[in-house]
Amino acid sequence: MPPISNQHVSDLNTMNVNNFRLNLGGKEYVPIMIGGMGVNISTTELALAAERLGGIGHISDAEVMFVCDQIFGTSYTSEKRKKYSFNANNPDKSAVQFDLELLAEAQTRYVTHTVSQKSGNGGIFMNCMEKLTMNNSAATLKVRLEAAMNAGIDGITLAAGLNLRTLDLICDHERFRDVKLGIIISSVRALSIFLKRAVRLNRLPDYIVVEGPLAGGHLGFGPDDWNTYSLRSIVAETIEFLKKENLDIPVIPAGGIFTGTDAVEYLQTGAAAVQVATRFTIAREAGLPDEVKQHYLNSADEDVVVNTASPTGYAMRMLKQSPTLKYAMKPNCEGLGYLLGNDGKCAYIDAYYQALESKGADNRITIQGATCLCTGMARYECWTCGSTVSRLKETTNRLPDGTWQIPSAEEIFLDYLLSEDHAIRRPSLEKQS
Numbered sequence: 001m002p003p004i005s006n007q008h009v010s011d012l013n014t015m016n017v018n019n020f021r022l023n024l025g026g027k028e029y030v031p032i033m034i035g036g037m038g039v040n041i042s043t044t045e046l047a048l049a050a051e052r053l054g055g056i057g058h059i060s061d062a063e064v065m066f067v068c069d070q071i072f073g074t075s076y077t078s079e080k081r082k083k084y085s086f087n088a089n090n091p092d093k094s095a096v097q098f099d100l101e102l103l104a105e106a107q108t109r110y111v112t113h114t115v116s117q118k119s120g121n122g123g124i125f126m127n128c129m130e131k132l133t134m135n136n137s138a139a140t141l142k143v144r145l146e147a148a149m150n151a152g153i154d155g156i157t158l159a160a161g162l163n164l165r166t167l168d169l170i171c172d173h174e175r176f177r178d179v180k181l182g183i184i185i186s187s188v189r190a191l192s193i194f195l196k197r198a199v200r201l202n203r204l205p206d207y208i209v210v211e212g213p214l215a216g217g218h219l220g221f222g223p224d225d226w227n228t229y230s231l232r233s234i235v236a237e238t239i240e241f242l243k244k245e246n247l248d249i250p251v252i253p254a255g256g257i258f259t260g261t262d263a264v265e266y267l268q269t270g271a272a273a274v275q276v277a278t279r280f281t282i283a284r285e286a287g288l289p290d291e292v293k294q295h296y297l298n299s300a301d302e303d304v305v306v307n308t309a310s311p312t313g314y315a316m317r318m319l320k321q322s323p324t325l326k327y328a329m330k331p332n333c334e335g336l337g338y339l340l341g342n343d344g345k346c347a348y349i350d351a352y353y354q355a356l357e358s359k360g361a362d363n364r365i366t367i368q369g370a371t372c373l374c375t376g377m378a379r380y381e382c383w384t385c386g387s388t389v390s391r392l393k394e395t396t397n398r399l400p401d402g403t404w405q406i407p408s409a410e411e412i413f414l415d416y417l418l419s420e421d422h423a424i425r426r427p428s429l430e431k432q433s
Contacts, residue, residue: 015264017417022056022250022273024155024180024206029122030054031273032263032416033209033252034280034409036127036157037217037384038062039377040070042277044114045285049409052120053417056273058157059114060127061144063338065098065106066378071113076106081335091353093333094344098134104147111151123154125180130161131218131312135340142169149173155180157209160218160314162190167201182207184254186220187234188241195247207250208242209275210235215255216278216317216386223308223315231255232266239270258388260419276416278386279395283409290406292380295321297404301390309371311339311347319383324376328355328365336374348372395424405429 022031034050036042036058047057065076084096115124126148134140148156149170156179158166163183170176183205185191191208198204212231213221221229235253242249250272257263263274280286282293296319303319310316318325331349333340340346351370359365376382395412397405407427415425 014420015268016420017260017263017267017274019264020267020273022252024123024250027123029056029273030417031267032056032413033125033273033275034058034413035254035275035277036060036125036159037277037281037286038127038129039380040067040287041281042127043285043287044071044117046280046283046287046409047114047124048117048119049283049285050413051118051122051124053410053413054120054122055413056123056125056155058125058127059110060129061107061110061148062127062129062132063336063374063378064110064144065103066336068106068109072109074106074109076102077335080337081332084334088330088334091349092344093135093331093337093340093346093349096135096333096337096340096344098136098140098337100139100143103140104143107144107147108151111148111153115152115154123180125155125157125182126153127157127159129159129218130163130166131314132160132338133341134338135342135344137342138165138169141166145170146173149175149179153179155182155206157182157184159184160312162193164193164197167198167203171201171203177203180206182209182252184209184211184220185238186211186213186229188237190220191238191241195245204247205249207252207272208238209252209254210238211275212253212255214387216281216389217384218310218312218314218316219306221315223306226306226315235266235271236269256387258391259422259424260416261422263416274416278388279392279412279416280409281385281389282392282396282404282406283412284406285409287380289380292383293406294403295319295383296385296389297392297396299385299390299392304385304387304389309369310373311370312373313347317385317387319385319389322376322383323379323381324371324373327371327376328352328367329372329375331372332375336378338374395426397426397429 022029032055038060050057213226213229252273253266254275305320348370355365411427
């Protein structure tokens, strides 16, 4: 992407995101996509707010059976834990399997619950992570994708993995060419590998999310070299690659886009839309508890770390105060187990049992370099965030009691849509309840 010229700067000052539209399959959307943040941070209510305003909202199917338990009062997690309780003290979790019929039931319930409440002209998409291997990666991923399509999801964003064989899993589904399919990539190399298989199946992605090094959660970069990459450069390389291949696929940058003007800079130079998430973590509709939202709002630059605590093997950005980084609990795979590999193993299980063997005379164990991510995300104790999290305080008001006002998703969305010259409109104090 070329540098911004002085003339461009002048133009940016008089442009806003509302001057642009995203076209997917002949349908126009406001070019703002809220990323899919799990576990249930991107709630039904958050996704619906974007859809109602003409944009695209994501839900995430991370730990979907647990999410259903929280929303609908089902007992998928406790029943699974009870079924495999005999295996709780066994480091070999290969026997702990998800019931595929119940997984499909939960996915269908969650997606139906969300899409049935649509009231605008936008879309409800689902973020689906390949790295949720669930001790049976191909079968569980196929069930998750097919159940979402059966339930009427508008689009699916394939995430957290190269997804080399994902399209093969659903190529016979009746909605294979109807549902909007996108892929998250962090390099042209990853995109070219995915496209080779997509071309063979004659099913190109409908959009490409280019996630840069400043994004939150799992990253497509190493823990030591992420800061040598630039979203602007990767987006430019992706657009140029697609042009050379004569492929007309919308490119959607993500990671570090904090103001509406940030978004316009990408839209004016070839991007079709932007994906944003960090500012919505503190939205009233987001799933994080209010006290955690206050932690995000009070954070400083030095609180943000990129580490390798995730059992997935991916680097991950989070707040260093995340309670999950102090975990020394027994793995909860019998009830959860969403990150178990096909061999029933997980890096946290190994770390836990190694620590157990070397515990001191006080019987306390310390686990370094790994965390039980399934439990941490379920408890909202893994505080993943984008690099701009410390700027969230610029977007809202300090209240007399010292806490921060929690804005609505609509207020954040409209600020992205209508703001100019990097201005940020804070929510009205009159709306504070």
